[in-house]
Amino acid sequence: MFISSSSFVDKTAPRLLELSRRAHTVLVGPSTPLPPMLFDYGVDTITGFVVTDPYLLDRALAGVAVKAMFEAGHRIHRDRPGS
Structure with missing residues (x-):
């Protein structure tokens, strides 16, 4: 499940993470906290x-x-350790 980092702003992130407990969850977007x-x-x-x-x-x-x-920066990609 892809979750936009804007879900932190609109306060839906906790519920989306709860709903995606059994899915591979990817947090995406340029404003993603790291x-x-x-x-x-x-x-x-x-x-x-x-x-x-x-x-x-x-x-x-x-x-x-x-x-x-x-060109103004670089992308970051981190996976859960052990996955």
Whole structure:
């Protein structure tokens, strides 16, 4: 089950994690929090984005350098230890 990281903002994350207890759960989105303690709450895979060049990202989001968005940082992928 894929769960958007925006579920933390709209407060649906706890219920979605409860409902997906028996599924492989992937937390996705550019605003995904990356702490390993999420594995303790049933998340199996965490994917997110870490910005390394805020100026370039700002230009990409403003529409000036749209193709540069992924050059402004790098993707993070973590799996639950032992899985």
